[in-house]
Amino acid sequence: MELQSAKTEMLNEGGDVEGGGQKSQMKRRQEEDDGRVSPPKKLVIDHSVKVASHYNSLQEVGLAARSRSRIFFMRNFNNWLKSVLIGEILDQVRETGPQQVSVLDLGCGKGGDLLKWKRGGINHLVCADIAGVSVEQCQSRYEDMKKKSHVNEKIFNAQFINADCSKEVLSEKLDDPEQMFDICSCQFVYHYSFESEQKANMMLRNACERLKPGGFFIGTTPDAFELVKRLEASDSLSFGNEVFKVSFGSKGFYPLFGCQYHFSLEDVVDVPESLVYFPLFEHMAKRYNMRLVLKQRFSEFFEEKVKKEHHRSLMMKMMALQPFPCEDGGRQAADSRGEYGHAEEHSVRAGVQLPLGTLSRSEWEAASIYLVFIFQKMS
Template identity: 85%
Template structure:
């Protein structure tokens, strides 16, 4: 197994000659030279074609609880970062939602009482739906409630400079949030750097760049443990083209998650990500696997309460003879074990094994702009 390392200048050991030799060896090993594709278009096309479904349909989804769990985790992350920003004396909080999708985090920003939001995404249909959600939110808001102002931008944030598209060219952000998106940019160094530039260059000193992304080490570990070029279960599948060699940029895999995701993604080698962020005067404050983040935050009563409210865990056993999310054998072994312990109040909250395996691929990161 080889995951390339970098020196302080961000170059691979051995410099250009070694890189050329490796490239030549790879080309000789593959009789059919792969066509170089720009995957941004595939990503935009996929998310543009996703149908917007109502709450009733979402509640029938096999990954209903996992999606709620991920949403809870983002809520906790966003809430705690907003507390930090307010604690430093910011009254008017401006946020950049980089890769906003259909606006799944709009309510989080509303609850956080921010002043201004800029939403940017590569998928035009998603941006339209995000703006529509925002318009509905403002229409239905209480008379005395002041909803944040917002700008919506359709742009490929791995290629275009966002600051040139802002209505207010002087605007600076307290927070940039990039949820389940940054890994698409690791197709090349240029794209990854442009995404970082868009995330960080307009941050105020002390401002935060926060996000969630797959953990490259976890993905590689599971691939290497597999006897094929893929791994997964009944809700997700990850497929690589090869294993044993993992380039720093452009290390592509295909990720499918039930009916929600079916796109090419790229490994984000985190030490390199951290190194690149230093170019924009950013320092790493937090990096935690979802499992670690959950175990730490669930200790607090208000986070547990929010978890119940957001239905982030599935009740086991179900009450009134209802059905679990899946009938597959072994999906609730851990929950059954907990139920058998003395003093445990039923039902317990859990995720099915398949959903937990999918959710535990990800990590949380927080960078802060140095003053």
């Protein structure tokens, strides 16, 4: 009854999410309740195996190959954004004084954030992911990182768990059954769990139930409202550009759980995903005594954080933006001049001299699908 009332409440707040309009959707539900209309039967498919198989099959490539990627700068931009998010949250955790910092990386993948946790000086890390091959590669990266560290350099200890965190209780797999965490980080992963209410809740339970009071649940996920807006503006059931494509099965009806779409991004992602209706996500998090601290689109987060000198410096170090135009005969990520028209327009409008840092138009369009979220556990 609690979830049903929440659905009704959220439909009243933003009725377009679960239908072509609030009134028509509510009318249909009333007719279903009266027995006049049979609700459409939907074949429920579990995409977990497909997702795990996709990420297990991704080949590990070297720096040289990654630098030739069409989305090289976008990936660096996303990495910079995560670095800023993680760094600022670690600072907040330590505001209460020196302590042993423990982190859960939920959906760790191949370990792309290991260096961020190392630079953050944490003490303990638990990495969990549905893809067994990815977990093995993550553990291998960690072992290499330890070998290459200096004699007096302190490296966090770590545990690696291969598990479907939308189905299995993670606390039962911890080496230390009493382990509690200061931070749970869930980067570009949580949306897979919104395939069903049960999966979304289990993922949330794994993220939040072992957090200490005052601990943080942070992450990045696609913005459902932005995806639906772009779909409704499209003449077809898909939208995208030369680096990404999003395809839906239909328009006008967007269930709160299991609203599937297919997302492909260059050679990195090609899997089914689910819309995360954020008001419902926030409502569910309250069950675990979590309050929303921040929800920002990538563009908003970038515009705010880039104002700080140390974030700008990190951005240059991580090559998170591409110089436009390229200097010294360098090659732009995209061949089309139109891919950088926005940079030229900004230069003229803001009176900024070229070259300036940017992403190609296609990369901006892909990156701007996502949002950042921060929840904190109440005492």
